[in-house]
Amino acid sequence: MKAVVFEKFQTFPSLTDIEKPTPGPGEVLLKVAGSGACHSDVALYKEFAEGDPGASAPPFVLGHEISGWIEEVGPSVDGFTKGDAYLVYGPIGCGHCKACSRGQDTYCENQASMPYLASGIGKNGGMAEYVVVPARNLVPLGDADPIEAAPLSDAGLTPYHAIKLSLPNLAGGGKYALVIGLGGLGLVAVQILKALTGATIIATDMKEDAMKAAEELGAVTVPGGADQVERIREIAGGRGADAVFDFVGATPTISTAHASVAVQGRITIVGIAGGTLEGWNFFTNPYEATITNTYWGTIEDLHEVAAMYRAGQIKPQIEKYTLDNALEAYEKLEAGKINGRAVIVPHAEI
Template structure:
């Protein structure tokens, strides 16, 4: 079968013929419906080295946002029928520790000794015609479109987890939320905030077209620039935002988010661009919190799919055939994608 393979650090992936996988014990083989192209993939082949954590040894099929139809099942698997559509939870932990027992494989206590970090992250992923996954990692889609659903596995789950943890800061009258960075995750974050809270949503980005999309979803937008923080604080009546979500993670966006926070507010840093922030007792709002987060739990992905099926969140996608998948990555590297690229292997 064909697959987009990450073969070596600091090298662009290749489209090549690989062996079709089989469903092992406790696993299911999916005929891939869609595989979302995530900027984390670019980090893997462009930025990371062999010394990066996560046990990602070069030489695996990319794709950690996956959906598909059941093609076959392995030994010991029941309750899964051939042809049914599923979304795939990407992280794979040890399955034994406390974190894994609550479905939070992203924080597996044995991550350092696991053979890989997840499907498409050390283990062969869904940028292929078929992918084998643990049956435990399947989220039923019912009659929902599995191709459009593929990005939910990361681009929706990640902001959902971040926002869910900040809900105590937003579930009251007169609250304000700030979304910094309106790429794929930031756009879905605006939709999730609109569905789950009554907060006034403020969104900021450098791209006018991205801000226009956020406005359509219900956000008030503020463009990047020297007056950015002042304008954000004006919207809040000078008090600042109760929860901020930074989907970029560079030092300037961290500075914008922290300078916009209210007393007792919470900043969740989701973007992994490596920015730093200097804390000071005299400039940090009292009892405010800065934290980071990574992906989400398998239970939360069930909840994300429920929101998707209810029409509360809709990822904006553009589809590519497997043959054009490398072009999708080239566009991503060049910053020319206007929506989440979804590779559709069984589409011409």
């Protein structure tokens, strides 16, 4: 079968033929409906070097945002019907520590001894015609379109988890939420905030088309520039935002987040661009304002994201590509020419 394979560090992936996998005990074989191309994939093959913290050793098939139809089940697996559609919870922990027992494989206590981090991160992922995943990691989609849903397993789950933890900061009237970065995750975040809170949503980006998309979803937008923070704080009544979500994570966006947050506000750094917060001290930080980070989310969170999708509360903005054109999608992703999320569709004509 065809697959997009990360073969060597700091080397562009290849489209190649590999053997169709067979599910083992506790696993299922999915016929891939869709697999989202994420900036994290680019970091895996372009930025990391062998031995770097967070690096996953090649070779393996890319694609950690996966949806698909049940094709075959492995030994000791039942309760699944061939053809039913599911989202895949990507992270894979040890399965028996405290974090994994609550469905939070992202914070597995035995991660250092695991041979991989997730489907598509160290283990063969969804940029292929078929993929084997743990049966435990499947979230049902019902009659909802699995191709459109594919990015939700990261681009939906990650902002949902960050927003869910910040809901106390947005409870009540007169609250403001700030979304920095309007790519695949940021645009879904706007929709989640709209559905779960009554906050005024401020969104900022450098791309006019991304801000227009955010406006259509109900956000007030502010373009990047010299007066960016001033305009954000003006919209937020001079106080600043009660909850800030940075989906870039570069030093300039972290600085914008910190300059825009209100007293007792909360900043969540979601993007992994590797930036740092410069110039923090007791007097420059709004009193009791916190800064934290999150990583993906829990299996339970993904069930809730799928429920929001089925209810029509969130809808990823996607560009579809055939598996034969998957490398083109990664080229455009590197060049910043993807609006929303690129989804590779192995089994449908586009």
